[in-house]
Amino acid sequence: MHGQRCIEENSVVILYVDFKTLRVLRVTKTVDTKDGKKVPNIYQTIYGPLNVSEVIGKPYGARIELKKGFVYLMFPSPELWTLALPHRTQILYSTDISLIIANLELKPGKIVCEAGTGSGSLSCSILRTIMPCGKLHTFDFHDQRVECAVEEFTSLGYGEFVVAKHRDVCQDGFGVELTGKVDAVFLDLPHPWLALTAATKVLKNCGRIASFSPCVEQVQKMCVELRSNGYEQLKTIECLVRESVVKTITLTTPSLCTAKNRTEEPLPKRMKTDGSDPRDGGEATFFSMPVTSCAGHTGFLTFATCMKNRS
Amino acid sequence: MEETSEVIKLNSRVVFCRVGDKRILTVHQKPLYLKKGFPKVNLASAVGKPYGNFLLVKQKEGNVFNLEPLEVGSAKEVDPRLEATGVTRDNRDIVDSSTSQKLTMDEICTRTGSGLLGAEMIDLLVENSATFSSKSEYSQQKYLRKKLEKYSDNVTLMPPSLRLVSEIIFDYDPLSVQNLRPDTLAILLNTAGISCGGKYLVLENGCKGLVTAGVLERLGGEGRLIRITTKKERSGELEAVEKLDLSKNLKQPLISLPLQDLECLNPGFEIPEKDNCFPLAECHVMLKSMGCAVLVKLTENWLREYQVLPDRTHPLVTMSGNSGFLLSGIKVQTSNAEFIYPVGDKSLVEDLDLPDFDKFPKLASATCYKCFLKPGDALFIPSLWYHNVKALDFSVAVNFFWCGMRKELYDAGDPYGNKDPVPVARAAQSVDKAVALLRTLPPKFAQFYGRKLANVLYQKSSEG
CATH class of the missing domain: 3.10.330.20 (Vcp-like ATPase; Chain A, domain 2)
Structure with missing residues (x-):
C-alpha cells in the first residue's frame, strides 16, 4: 500500500472538492448506461465535468484543473474513507476510532474480531494497523451489508487481510476455529453482553475487548457482565473533539493623543471585518477559538482485559 | 512478524x-x-x-x-x-x-x-x-x-504495551511528557496514518520518546522512522521506547538524525502537538496560505472517564483539563511555480544549495527532485520544467531539444526552444498595451481591474 503512489485503472480515489465535499470515485474508463451501452466515465462536480480516464497515471494528491476550479485526487486513507464512505448504518468517526485502536493495543500481526461490520468505517482503520500479517474477522447479521463491505474492502486493497461473514454473533458466536486465537474483540451491538461468552471463548489470555454504546444503560449492564465474566481493568470513557477556527486579527491600542489629528483624515467607508480601525496601526496576531457548534455525544467506550485464569 | x-x-x-x-x-x-x-x-x-x-x-x-x-x-x-x-x-x-x-x-x-x-x-x-x-x-x-x-x-x-506505558508515564507526572495525554497520542498516531512499512519523520521534544515508541510499535519492524533530534540526547530521552521493551528487530526502523544535518525537509504529513495553541495557530495560518495541504485542522480533545457501578454511575470527579492541541493536514500537489519565484523562464533564487530562505520563504514548500548523473547517463527533462544543473567535476554535456509544438510557433532565431513561443511574445505585447491602458486609472482602480483581467486571462487560457 505504501508503494502505491499512482492512480491505476480500478483504483478508488477520494475526490476532494472542498473541505465539506469528499466523494468516492472509482477509476474506470467507461461506465454502463441503463440500456447496457458503454460510455466514457464523466464525473460531474460543481467545478465542471471530470473525465475520469484522465486521472489514470496521476499521483495521489494531484490537483486536477476543471472548467471552473480544481479538485484533488486523494488516497483513500481510512480517515478520508470515513468522511466519504456510503453510509449504510451510523458510523464511528476518527476520534473514537483512534481510541479503540490504541486501547485494543492493535499493531501489525494482531488477530481481531469485530461485530457488527456496519459501514466498515472502523474496519479500515483496524486493517491498516494490523497489516500485513494480522487478520480481521468481521461479522454482521445483515446479509447485504456484508456483501457491500467485502466489495469495498477488496477495492481498497484490504481483501486478503479480512474475513467478512454474515452471522449473528450473539446467537452463533465467532466460530470454533478462532477459539483462544484472538488478540482483541470489538463490539458495536445493541446488546453487547449477549456476545460476551462468545468473545471470552475466542480471546487469548490478557486479550482486550472494547464495546461502543450510545446509552449509559447499555454501559451499566455491560460492565456488570464484564466483571462477572472475569474481565479486569475496566475503563469507560467518552471523548469529544473540538476544532478551532484560526484567524488573523489586528489588535490595536487606541491612542488618545493622536485622536485629534486623526479626524482630519476621512474615515474609510467600510471598516475592516474584525472591527479594527486601520489608522490605529497595531500588529496582526493569530487568534483561535472553538467552532460554535460541534458533536455533543457519540457514545461511551468501555475497555477491559480478559483474564483467562479467572474466567 | x-x-x-x-x-x-x-x-x-x-x-x-x-x-x-x-x-x-x-x-x-x-x-x-x-x-x-x-x-x-x-x-x-x-x-x-x-x-x-x-x-x-x-x-x-x-x-x-x-x-x-x-x-x-x-x-x-x-x-x-x-x-x-x-x-x-x-x-x-x-x-x-x-x-x-x-x-x-x-x-x-x-x-x-x-x-x-x-x-x-x-x-x-x-x-x-x-x-x-x-x-x-x-x-x-x-x-x-x-x-x-x-x-x-x-x-x-x-x-508492556504502548497503552500501559503511556498511561503509566502520564499518570506519574503529566508535565514530564509535556502533558501528552494517552488519548492525544492515540489520535496523533491514527491521524498520521502510521502503518507497517511506512516512512515517517518524528521531531519530538521532551516527551520521553512516547511518539517514537508509538510509531515503532505500529511499524512492526518494517519501514523507516527518522527521528530528528534538536540537541544532544539526554539519557531518558527515549524512556518510553525502553519501557516498551521492543525487540532489536522492532527497533530496527529507527534512525536518529540531528537537525543541523538536514538540508531540506519535505514531510508528507505535518502533525505537531502542543499544550498551548498559539504556535500551532501560526502554523495553521501558514499551512493554509501556502496551499500545500488540505483538511488543515487545529483540534483538541475532551476526554471524560466514568465510574460505572450499579446505581452509582457518574463521571470521575477529577479529569485532565488539557489535551494539548493537534494540527493536522494532508499534503497535496501544488503548482511549484508558486514557490520558486519565477521571472520569465528563470527563478530569482540564485543559489539552490544554500538558498536564502529569509528572502525566498516559499521555496521551502517547493518539491525538488534530485539526481546524480554518471558518464553516459541521459536525463529527460519535460518541457516547461524548471531545472538546475551543477557540475561536480570536469564535465561535458550534450543537449538535445525536442520541439513538441508546430515549427512555426517557435522563434525562428532560437534553435533550442528556450525563448517564449511566437504567440506568447505577441500576447506579451498586448499585455504591455493593456497595462498602459490600466495605468490611466487611479492606482486603486488599476490594481482592482488588473487582478480581474489577470484572472480572466488565466481562466480562459486554461480552458479546452
Whole structure:
C-alpha cells in the first residue's frame, strides 16, 4: 500500500472538492448506461465535468484543473474513507476510532474480531494497523451489508487481510476455529453482553475487548457482565473533539493623543471585518477559538482485559 | 512478524499492577524493594508462567514474597467498590478521632513482617476497627479500598504495551511528557496514518520518546522512522521506547538524525502537538496560505472517564483539563511555480544549495527532485520544467531539444526552444498595451481591474 503512489485503472480515489465535499470515485474508463451501452466515465462536480480516464497515471494528491476550479485526487486513507464512505448504518468517526485502536493495543500481526461490520468505517482503520500479517474477522447479521463491505474492502486493497461473514454473533458466536486465537474483540451491538461468552471463548489470555454504546444503560449492564465474566481493568470513557477556527486579527491600542489629528483624515467607508480601525496601526496576531457548534455525544467506550485464569 | 512471548521471561519488562499501583519493572533474579513498609517481591518466581493474576506468597525464609499464579476459577479479592450489602446507613454517629483502630502501628508491622497480607490482614483490621460496622456502605468500601492499596496480595502482571506505558508515564507526572495525554497520542498516531512499512519523520521534544515508541510499535519492524533530534540526547530521552521493551528487530526502523544535518525537509504529513495553541495557530495560518495541504485542522480533545457501578454511575470527579492541541493536514500537489519565484523562464533564487530562505520563504514548500548523473547517463527533462544543473567535476554535456509544438510557433532565431513561443511574445505585447491602458486609472482602480483581467486571462487560457 505504501508503494502505491499512482492512480491505476480500478483504483478508488477520494475526490476532494472542498473541505465539506469528499466523494468516492472509482477509476474506470467507461461506465454502463441503463440500456447496457458503454460510455466514457464523466464525473460531474460543481467545478465542471471530470473525465475520469484522465486521472489514470496521476499521483495521489494531484490537483486536477476543471472548467471552473480544481479538485484533488486523494488516497483513500481510512480517515478520508470515513468522511466519504456510503453510509449504510451510523458510523464511528476518527476520534473514537483512534481510541479503540490504541486501547485494543492493535499493531501489525494482531488477530481481531469485530461485530457488527456496519459501514466498515472502523474496519479500515483496524486493517491498516494490523497489516500485513494480522487478520480481521468481521461479522454482521445483515446479509447485504456484508456483501457491500467485502466489495469495498477488496477495492481498497484490504481483501486478503479480512474475513467478512454474515452471522449473528450473539446467537452463533465467532466460530470454533478462532477459539483462544484472538488478540482483541470489538463490539458495536445493541446488546453487547449477549456476545460476551462468545468473545471470552475466542480471546487469548490478557486479550482486550472494547464495546461502543450510545446509552449509559447499555454501559451499566455491560460492565456488570464484564466483571462477572472475569474481565479486569475496566475503563469507560467518552471523548469529544473540538476544532478551532484560526484567524488573523489586528489588535490595536487606541491612542488618545493622536485622536485629534486623526479626524482630519476621512474615515474609510467600510471598516475592516474584525472591527479594527486601520489608522490605529497595531500588529496582526493569530487568534483561535472553538467552532460554535460541534458533536455533543457519540457514545461511551468501555475497555477491559480478559483474564483467562479467572474466567 | 514476531509475537510477544506468552510467558514471562527473565530480564524482560513487565507491567506490575496492584490496587492503586501500576508500574513497569524488569524481571531480575534479585528480589525487588517496591515501597516503604512493603516486603520485597521476587519477580523471578513468575518466570516461565503466563501473564495474568498472581498471589503474593511469603517465602519460607526471609521477608520476601514470591508470585504464584492464581488458580483458574479461584476467587480474587472482591473489588470493594462492588460489594453491595443493601443495608443503608449514614454517617450521623461517626466522630472524627484517631483511636478507632485498636491495633497499634507496631502490631500491624509485625504482622506484615511475618507474612500476613491480603484478605486475612484486611479482616484483622476490620475486626479491630471500632467504627467500621457503623460506617455507611460507601465509606466502608472506601475504607476497604484504602486498606487494599496497602495490604493486597493480588498482583497482575501484563506485557508492556504502548497503552500501559503511556498511561503509566502520564499518570506519574503529566508535565514530564509535556502533558501528552494517552488519548492525544492515540489520535496523533491514527491521524498520521502510521502503518507497517511506512516512512515517517518524528521531531519530538521532551516527551520521553512516547511518539517514537508509538510509531515503532505500529511499524512492526518494517519501514523507516527518522527521528530528528534538536540537541544532544539526554539519557531518558527515549524512556518510553525502553519501557516498551521492543525487540532489536522492532527497533530496527529507527534512525536518529540531528537537525543541523538536514538540508531540506519535505514531510508528507505535518502533525505537531502542543499544550498551548498559539504556535500551532501560526502554523495553521501558514499551512493554509501556502496551499500545500488540505483538511488543515487545529483540534483538541475532551476526554471524560466514568465510574460505572450499579446505581452509582457518574463521571470521575477529577479529569485532565488539557489535551494539548493537534494540527493536522494532508499534503497535496501544488503548482511549484508558486514557490520558486519565477521571472520569465528563470527563478530569482540564485543559489539552490544554500538558498536564502529569509528572502525566498516559499521555496521551502517547493518539491525538488534530485539526481546524480554518471558518464553516459541521459536525463529527460519535460518541457516547461524548471531545472538546475551543477557540475561536480570536469564535465561535458550534450543537449538535445525536442520541439513538441508546430515549427512555426517557435522563434525562428532560437534553435533550442528556450525563448517564449511566437504567440506568447505577441500576447506579451498586448499585455504591455493593456497595462498602459490600466495605468490611466487611479492606482486603486488599476490594481482592482488588473487582478480581474489577470484572472480572466488565466481562466480562459486554461480552458479546452
